[in-house]
Amino acid sequence: MHLSTILLTALPVLTSSFELIPAVFTPFTEDGSIDYPKIEPYFTFLKEQQNISTVFISGTNGESLSLSLEERKRLTDEWAQTSSNVIVMVSSESIVDSVELSSYVKTVSETNSNIISVAAMSSSFFKPSTAQDLVDYLKPMAEAAAPLPFRYYHIPSMTGVSIDMIEFQDLVEDQIDTFVGIKYTDTDLFTLRKLILNKGEGVEHFWGKDEILITGIATGATSAVGSTYNFMGRTGYDIVNAFLTADLPSAQSQQDKIVNVVSSWGNLGGIPAQKAIMQMVGMDLGRGVRTPNRALTDEEYDDLEEKLKEVGFFD
Ligand SMILES: *[C@@H]1O[C@H](CO)[C@@H](O)[C@H](O)[C@H]1NC(C)=O
Numbered sequence: 001m002h003l004s005t006i007l008l009t010a011l012p013v014l015t016s017s018f019e020l021i022p023a024v025f026t027p028f029t030e031d032g033s034i035d036y037p038k039i040e041p042y043f044t045f046l047k048e049q050q051n052i053s054t055v056f057i058s059g060t061n062g063e064s065l066s067l068s069l070e071e072r073k074r075l076t077d078e079w080a081q082t083s084s085n086v087i088v089m090v091s092s093e094s095i096v097d098s099v100e101l102s103s104y105v106k107t108v109s110e111t112n113s114n115i116i117s118v119a120a121m122s123s124s125f126f127k128p129s130t131a132q133d134l135v136d137y138l139k140p141m142a143e144a145a146a147p148l149p150f151r152y153y154h155i156p157s158m159t160g161v162s163i164d165m166i167e168f169q170d171l172v173e174d175q176i177d178t179f180v181g182i183k184y185t186d187t188d189l190f191t192l193r194k195l196i197l198n199k200g201e202g203v204e205h206f207w208g209k210d211e212i213l214i215t216g217i218a219t220g221a222t223s224a225v226g227s228t229y230n231f232m233g234r235t236g237y238d239i240v241n242a243f244l245t246a247d248l249p250s251a252q253s254q255q256d257k258i259v260n261v262v263s264s265w266g267n268l269g270g271i272p273a274q275k276a277i278m279q280m281v282g283m284d285l286g287r288g289v290r291t292p293n294r295a296l297t298d299e300e301y302d303d304l305e306e307k308l309k310e311v312g313f314f315d
Contacts, residue, residue, distance in 0.1 A: 017222075017223075018217070018222065018223055018224075018240050018244075019053075019054060019223040019224075020051075020052065020223070020224050020226075020229045020233055020236040020237060020240070021052070021054045021055065021056050021087070021206070021223060021224065021225040021226075021229065022046060022050070022052055022055055022056065022225075022226065022227065022229040022230040022233065023055075023056045023059045023060060023061040023062065023225055023226060023227050023230075024042070024046075024055050024056065024057055024061060024062055024079075024230065025061050025062060025063075025227075025230065025271065025274065025275055025278065025285050026062045026063050026067065026075065026285075027039070027042065027285035027286050028285075028286045028288035028289070028290070029286060029288070030286070030288070032288060032290070034067075034071055034074070034075065035285070035286055036074065036075075036078050038284075038285055038286075039075075039078045039079060039081075039082065040078075040081070040082055041283070042283060042285065043055070043079070043082035043083070043084050044082075045282075045283040046084070046230065046233065047083070047084070049233075049234075049281075049283075050229065050230065050231065050232075050233025050234060051233050051234055051237055052084075052229065052233050053084060053085060054084060054085040054086075054087065054116070055079060055084045055085070055086055055087070056087045056089065056119070056183075056225045057075055057076070057079050057086055057087065057088055057089065058072050058075055058076070058088055058089040058090070059089040059119070059153070059225075060155065060158060060271075061227045061230075061270075061271060061274070062075070062089070063271065063289060063290050063293065064089055064092070065092060065093065066290035066291075066293075067290070069092070069097045069100060069101060072090075072092075072101055073101065073104050076088050076101075076104065076105055076108055076115070077108065079114075080108055080109075080112045080114045080115055081112075081114075082114070083114070084114060085114060085116045086114050086115050086116060087116060087117045087118070087119055087151070087225075088101075088105045088115065088117075088118050088119070089118070089119045089120065089121070089153060090102045090105060090118045090119070090120050090141055090145065091120035091121050091122075091123070091141060091153075093123055093124070093125055095123075095137070095140060095141075098120065098140075098141050099140050099141055099144045100144075102118055102120075102140075102141040102142075102144035102145040103144040103145065105118055105145055105148065106118075106144065106145045106146070106148055109148055115148065116148075116149070117148055117149040117150070117151060117180070118141070118142075118145040118148050118149075118150055118151070119150070119151040119152070119153045119183055120138055120141045120142075120150070120151075120152065120153060121152075121153040121154070121155055121158075121159055122134055122137065122138075122159045122161040123137060123159075124158065124159040124160055124161065127159070127160060127161050128161060128163065129163075130163060131163050131164055131167040131168040131171050132171055134161070134163055134168055135168065135171045135172050135175050135176065138150075138152060138172070138176065139175065139176060142176045142178050142179065145178070146177070146178045147178060148178065149178055149179075149180040150176055150178040150179050150180065151179075151180060151181050151182065151183055151204075151206070152168075152172060152179070152181075152182050152183070153182075153183040153185070154182050154183065154184050154185060154186060155183075155185040155186070155208065156186055157185070157186070165182075165191050165194075165195055166191075166194055166195065166198055169182070169195055169198055169199060169203075170198070173199065173203075180203070180204055181203050181204030181205055181206065181222075182195065182203075182204075182205055182206070183206040183208055183225055184205050184206060184207060184208055184216075184221065185208030185209065185225075186208070186209075187209060187212065189215055189216075189219045192205060192207075192216070192219050192220070192221070193219050193220065196219070196220045204222045204223065205220065205221045205222055206221065206222070206223050206224060206225045207221035207223070207224040207225070207226075208224070208225055208226060209226070210224070210226035210227060210228040210229065210232075210236070210258055210262070211228075211255075211258055211259050211262045212255070213226070213236060213239050213240075213255060213258065214239055214243070214251055214252065214255045217239070217240065217243050218243075224236070227270060227271075227274055228258055228261065228262065228274070230274065230278060231274070231277050231278060231281050231283075232257065232258055232261065235254055235257050235258060236258070238250070238254040239251050239254045239255055239258075242254060257311075257312075257313070260311035260312075260313070261277075261308065261311065261313055263311075264304060264307040264308050264311060264313075265304060265307075268296060268300055268304065269289075269293055269294065271289055271293055272287070272289050272293055272294060272295050272296050273296065273304060275287055275288075275289065275295075275296075276296045276300075276301050276304055276305075277304075277308070279301075280305055280308070280314075287301070
């Protein structure tokens with residue numbers, strides 16, 4: 001069998017509905033408060049320059065756990081005013097705040113159809129120790145947001161929570177009516193594939209590792225959420241579309257562009273480095289981040305720009 005035939009038959013799930021969803025940054029002013037007026041031009045930039053229609057707000061890139069509840073409510077309002085489809089990450093370390101935000105998002109969604117879903121990750125200071133504990137932790141948020149669809153945001157590199165995902169999937173499907181899928185931010189492809197096989201094709205799996213998007217698609221993810229689609233949305237779609245036409249060499253060379261960009265920032269910190277990149281591509285969100293993240297110095301900014309030039313990012 002020809003390679004392209006193998007690829008096409010091996011990928012029944014991949015359709016043109018595979019969507020790239022940027023996890024958006026939170027713009028800050030010089031004094032460290034949120035620069036809300038930036039949100040509208042930010043979405044226009046995403047839509048027009050990056051071919052984006054759905055955003056994931058208040059997640060890791062949005063520095064959500066460094067924001068106050070009031071700020072996250074206002075961000076929800078502001079993003080809902082743009083013409084984007086909005087997924088709101090609602091969890092924080094306080095279940096009280098998490099439930100309040102869930103219920104706030106639900107209320108906004110009653111008069112604003114741009115809000116399409118909520119997502120929540122595990123707490124990370126006190127950690128659930130079993131799959132059932134995790135479901136019990138998520139349930140009040142899902143219930144407060146219902147009937148909005150609920151997604152679990154799996155990011156063990158940050159939360160340190162890596163419980164048995166198959167057991168979790170079985171329990172969450174049974175116990176949370178609004179559960180629709182997992183935002184899977186991990187490199188363990190074997191487990192991702194087992195999750196897909198466990199529930200068949202109905203359950204969504206959002207892939208969360210941009211630098212290996214190609215492997216997420218190949219393994220059966222149904223869409224992807226990530227940071228680089230903020231400024232490499234079109235490259236991401238080139239990867240997706242190369243897969244759709246079974247053009248593996250092209251998918252790989254497009255993937256290399258993301259690999260090179262992600263490698264360029266080394267250990268500068270993904271969020272401050274990418275905020276600098278947003279500035280370089282003409283969408284100034286401010287360079288500021290919330291402590292303990294640290295903004296790039298001018299020298300680091302220039303070095304990064306130089307490295308990005310070397311890998312052809314601006315070509
Ligand atoms: C733009 O996004 C749509 C999905 O919303 C996708 O089907 C299409 O291929 C993308 N176009 C380009 C040129 O990347």
